[in-house]
Amino acid sequence: MTLDRRQLLLAASFAAPWWRRASCGGDGAVVESRTAPPAPGPSGGLCVGTRGPASAASIEGPPRPPLHPDALARWVDPLPVPAVRTPDGLRPDPHDPGRSIPYHRIAMRESEVRVHRDVPPTRVWTYDGTLPGPTLEVRSGKGLLVEWRNELPAAHFLPVDHGLCGAGPDRPDVRTAVDVHGARVPPESDGYPEDWYGPGGSALHHYPNRQDAATLWYHDHAIGIERLNQYAGLMGMYLVRDDFEDGLGLPSGSREVPLVLFDRMFDAKGQLLYPTSGAPDAPWVSEFYGDALLVNGKLYPYLEVEPRQHRLRVVNASNSRFYLLSLFRSGATVPMHVIGTDQGLLAAPAPLDSFTLAPAERADLLVDFGPAAGESVVLRNQSFELLQFRVKSGTRRSSPVPARLRPATKVAESTVVKTRTLTLNQYRDPKTSGMLMLLNATRWAEAVSESPALDSVEIWRLVNLTEDVHPIHLHLVRFQILDRQAFDADEYLISGAMNLRGDPAPPAPYEAGWKDTVRAEPGMITRIIVRFEGYAGRYVWHCHVLEHAANEMMRPFEVVG
């Protein structure tokens, strides 16, 4: 590649694809492209070449008239709450064979689900037959064994792109690897993207759960097709509980409600649609935004609630969509308190009226429905209605929001042994219009370049040279956000000069706790401080916009023991 930086910049812009124009207006995710410096050359026989043009999109096969979710009746289906799964038995603890720990055998299989009363059954892929899958609930420090079994069909029903890294034509179309997002696990149980298995295969994972109470979730992570597998429905919740959290007396039972959010597109027969680029041999698209926004697998569901405080545990399980969530009652905002983020409880509740949730981020909320007794409260993404709470009339019982939650210790910058500067890149070849999205301008198959020592503390400076917000997720660890600092990305791309603008901004109160996914904003340097604790071995860090991760915004890192 011989173009200079300025030529690359000029070649950058292209029109928003139709599915984004149609369905994602102003939803908080900035998704235009900006070129990065030339990508490094091919790194061997595997995973070479850039993707086809991302600006032309179509749906595979003959035209299928779409479903118009806006036309559906609202609030006719009760909100499903995924069942907490009962173990299938006990097995010896791999770390202490004298003890037994719960064992689950969970099958991935094709099923049909009803996303709405007036929509025909939808073919999906599930864990255990439901979407979301069953909730796994564990105690901190108490181990769990899960045998994840792939009982899916041999053919994928969504468009596999065989040009993507790891999805070559020599590999089966249907491959799975299960990641419990946010779990501190030995590497062999982390669902490493290359540790996939096809139909008939399985993996036995050991989750020691040596971590604080938190809202985790599980989903597919097989290289090159995780966006399709998760889109097909492979996801569920994983709740870690502990004594400290119990002591807070937070709402429980029917007053603790998991909310798994994801967007989809359907055809008029209720079947999933996933867009393609229009290039038959390169169907990958750079983002997905559906016009149907589901909660726990339903469109416009309702939930009856007591006029009391409730705990809502929200996970954004969408491929690409960012949410700006708020609650409304008779046109007025209903206040909320965020009490926890990705990796558990905050130090103190963060009161707010709305907040952003990027793909894979979680929020633990307290909401008092007492003032709305006998009325309804609607959960919205911007102005789009997601879920209706029908508040029963009767006696309100108010509970105070705890003033203090889990005491937080800031990871001291004085303990840092290494600071890494890592760029987020979006590279577009002006000749082919092919696109490549990378971390630190490095392809997936290149040698490991981040090798932190076990128990060491590092700062990672995520320098976003693109015009997208990228939710960056590190496996194994929890981290704290230090700050976000604006800089002149264009100047950096042209001359390499790093001109900072203004002062660094601390994280918002609701993201000031333990995180495992951080929004790296465009034109910003996002600094996180990380202790690499738990286990040595090979893990991954990646953008959690699943379309970006597939091309190839994902890199291994190796914790060295």
Ligand SMILES: [Cu+2]
């Ligand atoms: Cu991204």
